[in-house]
Amino acid sequence: MPLSPAQRHYARVMAEQAQAASPFGKQVQGDAYQLMLAKLAFDQRRLKEIQGILLKASVKAEILPDYFDWITSAVQKGNGAEDKVVTTTMVWAVDAGAYALALEMATYVLQYKLRLPDRYERSTATTVIEEFADAYLNGRWTPLKVGKSETGQPALVPDPDCPAVQILQGVQAITAAEDAHDQPRAKLHKAIAYALLGKVQTAESPDLEVLPATVLNQALALLQSALSYDAQSGVKKDIERIERKLAAASAGKVTLPDADAPPAVTAAEAAAPVADTAAAAAEPTPKPDVVNNKTAAKKTATATPKAATARAKPGRKPAAAK
Secondary structure, eight states, X not given: OOOOHHHHHHHHHHHHHHHHTSOTTSBOOSHHHHHHHHHHHHHHHHHHTOXXXXXXXXXHHHHGGGGHHXXXXXXXHOOSOBOHHHHHHHHHHHHHXXXXXXXXXXXXXXXXXXXXXXXXXXXXXXXXXXXXXXXXXXXXXXXXXXXXXXXXXXXXEEOTTOOHHHHHHHHHHHHTTSOOOHHHHHHHHHHHHHHHHTOOSTTOOOOGGGSOHHHHHHHHHHXXXXXXXXXXXXXXXXXXXXXXXXXXXXXXXXXXXXXXXXXXXXXXXXXXXXXXXXXXXXXXXXXXXXXXXXXXXXXXSOEEOOOBOOOOOOOOOXXXXX
């Protein structure tokens, strides 16, 4: 049964008090946290019984709104206390397609070096990188955002204006200084490059002549970086195609569109400008408002030209030391 507005307000107040009273490095304290842990255990048992990946992702999207108040309180009021609810639901958010929400949560989690539950064998940074990259490269990019259901209850709803390039670049920004395995990082660079090119699967061959040279050069640099991290990343043919197209353009054999010209793709595939992630990573980030989906990383003044992105088919204080 959905909570009433008064019940939700009380739950949020209790969550905020629990976060504010829990210091960095210690586990979150209080009855509110214990109640959330009990709910988390119940939902984990429910998910464990589901075999299908798509069905499991759908159920995660269904149950995540029950955690919105806790998530918002942690990101806005938290001091970096260890919180299994936040770290677990962060991974669920990626699986469910709530990429903007997951990025905001990941920003908080990485700022405070929060540990994932023991069942996750990878480090937090590696998990964040690989979860986002796989979501795109495996053709599961179906964005959802925090909103309201038809009955006015908090829910995850379709988000048609969630460019993969922007989200993946945000992941790159918050993980650039983190220690992570090479193979997942190669996946992330490959995913960003593919999003710029307007492709998802390795076998796809998008029309490179509809993209400006600046976009092709950016994608080329990312693919070369992916190859340097992992020689088996599957990007060699993409690199060769781009190099040939750029060489042909330099020789005047083909004409690429101007950087400021709109890409020759459908409006639904047009991406927003891509922020300079290196500068974004260096600048302090304000406290994210999870419910309103404000971007976690601060956008910089410079941005790359608009590029095609593929749709999948079927001020916080600095991070304290560990």
